[in-house]
Amino acid sequence: MLRWCSTLSLFLSLLLVAVPAQSEDGDGTLSQLRSDLSQGQLDVLLQRQDIVRLPASTLKPWIQPQPIDRFAITGFNENDHRFAARVRLHFPDGNISFLRLEGTPAKPYTVTDWYDYSSGLRLTALLEERRWLQSEDGKAFLSELGESPDGPSVATLxxxxxxxxxxxxxxxxxxxxxxxxxxxxxxxxQPMIWLLRRAIASGDTDQYRQQHAALLAALGDDAYLWWLEGQYALEYQQCSWLVSPLRDAWRRHQDVLALADVALQCSLSHMPEQTAFGVALTQQLSVDTIMDSVAAFFAAHNRPVPESWHQWALTYSLPILPADQE
Structure with missing residues (x-):
């Protein structure tokens, strides 16, 4: 989700106010982007946008602080006239957002478009509705969206x-x-994560494959896209058909512990007594760490740890003695 606390007010201000962009010295576009993201706030990126230019003093009243716990620029290309960046944002509450930024390289760079993969919102598409948003119906829509977003008039407007x-x-x-x-x-x-989530929730494998393929093409084989799918599989009890792809994804991304954990949880949800995936995880994790996750999973479901896991832990915890000491 594009995590703006006051989405309505922000977009209203973006569409109604325009001021010149300010200039500053900077490094290359990629270095500037990393520096901006390192400040830990989404509004730093919005200050770079060139769709409608706003200084920090104008943005501040409309945007509450949006802390970014960490980020990854998972794709970047640039020529003399444009750049495109694919960004993954991690928030302190554990949520993740994927963005595509397009812009003009300079010192400083400017963002000319912004696509949120969570909902499919594109800033330039919204800008095309500027005249309508300033009309009576548009203003009524924004007002209703802020006050009663579940009201019938929102859909009508x-x-x-x-x-x-x-x-x-x-x-x-x-x-x-x-x-x-x-x-x-x-x-x-356009690929959208909310459609992926809906497909997993409903068990619609055709829609899942369509959105999954589109998101892979757009985001690459991102370990945290698979992690999200694992979270949805657990939430909507769909591990029976997603556990195998999750295990395969972990084998390609063994450095991502979060993916290992969600793949293990999905395995336990689908086949609680099977320990085979635990064996695979020992390539990366200690037996004690794996058993901590196993115990936490069953405790969360108010169930005892199956005997097969106790036996597995005992077997894989035994030291291997030299042949002359056996």
Missing amino acids: AEGRPAALKLWLTQCLGNPCERIAAAHQLESE
Whole structure:
């Protein structure tokens, strides 16, 4: 999810105010982007956007602090006229967001478009609705979206306007109104994580394969995309058909402990007594660490650890003696 605490007010300010961008010395575009993200706030990126330019003094009243725990730039390309960056953001509460930024390289660089893979919101698409958003209906839509996002008038006012509907969905992700907003979205060929989550929740394997393939093409074989899928598989009890791909993904990303953990949890959910994946994990983790995760999983489900895991731990914890001491 694009984690803006006051999405409505932010976009209203972006669309109605324009001031010149400020200049500053900087390094290469990639170095500048890393430096901006290292400050731990999303509004630093928004200050670079060139769709409608705003200084920090204008942005500050509209955006509450958005702490970024850590980040990864998972893709970057640049020529003399443009750059594109793929960014993964990790937040302190454990949530993850994927963004695609496009812009113009300079000192400083400017962002000319911003795509949120969580909801499918693109800033330039919303900008195309600028005239409507300043109309009476547009203002009413923004007002209702802020005050009653689950009200019937929101859908009526935004009907037929994909960008406005995406703004509604972005505002509602993770909230009770998400179900209503999702039901009114128009078809789109863009990859979206909320569609992936919906497919996993419903067990719609065809839609899952479609969104999964589109997101892999857009984001690459990102370990944390697989981690998200594992979280959804656990949440919606779909490990029976996702556990094998999760295990395979871990084998390609053995340095990502979070993926190892979610793959193990999914294995335990699907086949609680089977210890084979525990054997594979010993390539990376100690038996004690694996058993801590196993014990935590069963404790969370108010179930005892199966005897097969106790026997496994005992077997794999035994020291291997030299042949002349056996």
